[in-house]
Amino acid sequence: MAPHISITVTFFFITIFFFSTSLSATKTNDIHDIISDYGLPKGLIPNNVISYILSSNNSTFTIQLQSPCYVHFDRLVYYNTEITGKISYGSVTDVTGIQAKSFFFWLPVTGIKVDSDDSGMLDFFVGPLSRKLSAKQFENVPGCSRKGVEEFFGIQKFGERLWTSE
Numbered sequence: 001m002a003p004h005i006s007i008t009v010t011f012f013f014i015t016i017f018f019f020s021t022s023l024s025a026t027k028t029n030d031i032h033d034i035i036s037d038y039g040l041p042k043g044l045i046p047n048n049v050i051s052y053i054l055s056s057n058n059s060t061f062t063i064q065l066q067s068p069c070y071v072h073f074d075r076l077v078y079y080n081t082e083i084t085g086k087i088s089y090g091s092v093t094d095v096t097g098i099q100a101k102s103f104f105f106w107l108p109v110t111g112i113k114v115d116s117d118d119s120g121m122l123d124f125f126v127g128p129l130s131r132k133l134s135a136k137q138f139e140n141v142p143g144c145s146r147k148g149v150e151e152f153f154g155i156q157k158f159g160e161r162l163w164t165s166e
Contacts, residue, residue, distance in 0.1 A: 042140075063083040064081065071142045078099045078100075078101070091111070
């Protein structure tokens with residue numbers, strides 16, 4: 001009789017262990033916290049995320065936003081309703097769905113990388129071109145605006161610096 005009770009108690013504790021493990025594994029993590037876990041500032045993505053998928057085998061991701069929106073950082077940035085890419089520690093590559101305005105042109109952001117020299121800067125890539133921006137402006141998760149271009153034209157300066165090649 002004692003072995004039967006021992007097996008039942010063991011089974012009970014194993015069940016409790018796996019149940020609590022599955023609860024913590026299925027806990028919904030905020031995409032902004034996940035970005036931060038990868039060494040990137042959480043403010044790279046706006047606050048209107050409705051869902052995301054992060055593939056554990058190849059680190060590709062898809063982020064769904066409630067609607068397209070604009071955020072003003074150093075320059076005006078447009079976020080499509082779907083953002084995709086590949087994430088690794090300190091870097092996002094193969095990005096689609098994000099564009100930055102430079103003068104009168106919308107340029108697709110294709111990658112973001114944290115500077116390796118601990119300068120507190122991020123490199124934003126637009127094809128072969130890049131621009132360094134302070135990571136501080138991406139510390140907080142930004143709100144979205146449905147209007148962007150009209151608001152930004154009053155702020156934009158004609159002589160602003162263009163993207164520079166590496």
